[in-house]
Amino acid sequence: MHAPAPPPPVLTADGAYAARLTHAGGSWYPERWTLDSPEPYAVPLPGHQPEEPGTEVLPMADGRVLVHRRAAGRHLFALLYPTGPGTGEVALGGVECAGAELTLLPPAPRGGRAYALAAGDRSTAVWLVAGGSFGPEHLAEVPGRCSGGVWLDRTNRMLALDRELDGVTKTVAVDLERGGEVTPLLQIAAGSDDRLLLADADSGLLLIRSDAPGEPRLGWGVLGSTHPVRFPECLRLPGHRATPFAVQPGQVLTPEACAVALRLDAAAPAAGSRPALCAWRPADRRVHPLTAPEGWLAGVGHWTPEGVLRLPCATPAVPCGVARIEVPDPGAPGPAGAGRAEPNSLAVDGDPRPTDGPGGRGGAPRTTRPVPLQQAPLGGRTTGR
Numbered sequence: 150m151h152a153p154a155p156p157p158p159v160l161t162a163d164g165a166y167a168a169r170l171t172h173a174g175g176s177w178y179p180e181r182w183t184l185d186s187p188e189p190y191a192v193p194l195p196g197h198q199p200e201e202p203g204t205e206v207l208p209m210a211d212g213r214v215l216v217h218r219r220a221a222g223r224h225l226f227a228l229l230y231p232t233g234p235g236t237g238e239v240a241l242g243g244v245e246c247a248g249a250e251l252t253l254l255p256p257a258p259r260g261g262r263a264y265a266l267a268a269g270d271r272s273t274a275v276w277l278v279a280g281g282s283f284g285p286e287h288l289a290e291v292p293g294r295c296s297g298g299v300w301l302d303r304t305n306r307m308l309a310l311d312r313e314l315d316g317v318t319k320t321v322a323v324d325l326e327r328g329g330e331v332t333p334l335l336q337i338a339a340g341s342d343d344r345l346l347l348a349d350a351d352s353g354l355l356l357i358r359s360d361a362p363g364e365p366r367l368g369w370g371v372l373g374s375t376h377p378v379r380f381p382e383c384l385r386l387p388g389h390r391a392t393p394f395a396v397q398p399g400q401v402l403t404p405e406a407c408a409v410a411l412r413l414d415a416a417a418p419a420a421g422s423r424p425a426l427c428a429w430r431p432a433d434r435r436v437h438p439l440t441a442p443e444g445w446l447a448g449v450g451h452w453t454p455e456g457v458l459r460l461p462c463a464t465p466a467v468p469c470g471v472a473r474i475e476v477p478d479p480g481a482p483g484p485a486g487a488g489r490a491e492p493n494s495l496a497v498d499g500d501p502r503p504t505d506g507p508g509g510r511g512g513a514p515r516t517t518r519p520v521p522l523q524q525a526p527l528g529g530r531t532t533g534r
Contacts, residue, residue: 259304291323301350320345397454
C-alpha cells in the first residue's frame with residue numbers, strides 16, 4: 150500500500166519559509182522549507198511522538214513552525230524549531246471550543262503572530278494562538294458561521310472572512326484592533342454568495358468568486374473603489390475551475406498591472422492528470438498558459454514584486470526545490486480606473502457598467518452599500534480610487 154500523499158505546504162506571506170506535514174517510515178512529522186536561500190533546503194522536525202494525519206502546521210517568519218494538535222477535545226499549540234540533531238518544542242497552551250471547528254488562518258503579513266478561526270453554528274471566534282503574551286488570546290466574536298480568511302493590510306489588523314447568515318455567504322472585514330468590529334465588504338447582489346479568495350494590500354486588488362452573474366464566476370475588484378466588480382470572459386474556462394493562489398505585490402495604485410497565478414483543475418480529470426498553471430493580469434484580456442515544473446506542489450507559489458513566480462517543487466532527485474518563472478508583461482495597463490470595484494455592483498464579460506440585475510437572480514440588486522474600506526480604519530490606506 151502506498152503512503153498517503155502529504156498535504157501541500159503553507160508559505161509565509163513573504164515566501165521565505167514553508168511548512169508541511171510529511172510522511173516517512175510509517176510516521177507523520179512536520180517539515181520546514183527554507184526557500185529564500187541560494188539552495189532551498191528542508192529540515193525535518195519530528196517531535197517526541199508521531200503526529201496525527203490531521204495536524205495543522207504553519208511557518209513563522211523566524212523559521213519556527215507552529216503545530217496545531219487535537220487531544221481529548223482540546224486544541225493544543227506549540228512552536229517547533231531545529232536543535233542540531235533534534236527538535237525543540239515550546240508549548241503555547243490550548244483552546245477549548247466545544248461544538249466549534251477550529252482551523253489555522255493563513256499566515257499573517259507580520260509573521261511573528263499566528264491566528265485561528267473557531268467556527269460555530271451561530272458565531273465564529275478569532276483567536277491569537279502564537280505571538281501573544283500569555284498563550285492563546287480570544288480577539289473577536291463574529292456573528293454567523295465564518296470560513297476563509299484573507300488579510301487586507303500588512304499590520305495584522307484587518308481580516309476578511311466569508312460569513313454565512315440565513316443561507317447566504319458574504320465577505321465581511323473584521324477589525325482585530327477594535328474588538329472585532331465587522332464591516333460589510335462584498336455585497337454584489339442581495340441573494341448572491343460572494344467570497345473573497347485573495348487580496349493584495351499594495352494595490353488593493355481583490356480576487357472574488359460569486360454566483361451573482363447567474364453561475365459561480367471568478368472576478369476582480371479594488372478595495373474602496375466606486376467601480377463595479379468585473380467578471381472577465383477570459384476567466385470563464387469551460388470544463389475547468391480556476392483558483393487564484395498568488396498575487397504580485399508591490400504594484401502600488403496599479404491593480405490592473407498585478408500578475409495573478411491561477412491553478413486550473415479539470416471538472417472531470419483523467420487518471421494521473423495534474424492541475425494546470427496559468428497567469429493573468431486584469432489589464433490583459435486573456436489567460437497565459439504556463440508550463441508547470443516537474444514536482445510542482447500544485448496551488449502553492451509566491452510572486453516577487455519584479456514579476457517572478459516562485460513555485461515550490463519536490464521530486465525524488467530534488468526533494469526541496471523552487472522553480473522560477475518570469476511571466477511576460479503584456480504592456481501598460483488600461484485607462485486609469487477601468488474596471489475597478491464597487492462592493493454592491495456588477496459587470497460581466499467586459500461590460501464596464503453595472504447590470505440592472507444579475508442573470509438568474511431576477512430584478513435589480515437591492516442591498517445597502519457597504520462602507521468602502523478607505524473609510525474603515527485601515528491605518529493610513531491611500532484613498533482617491
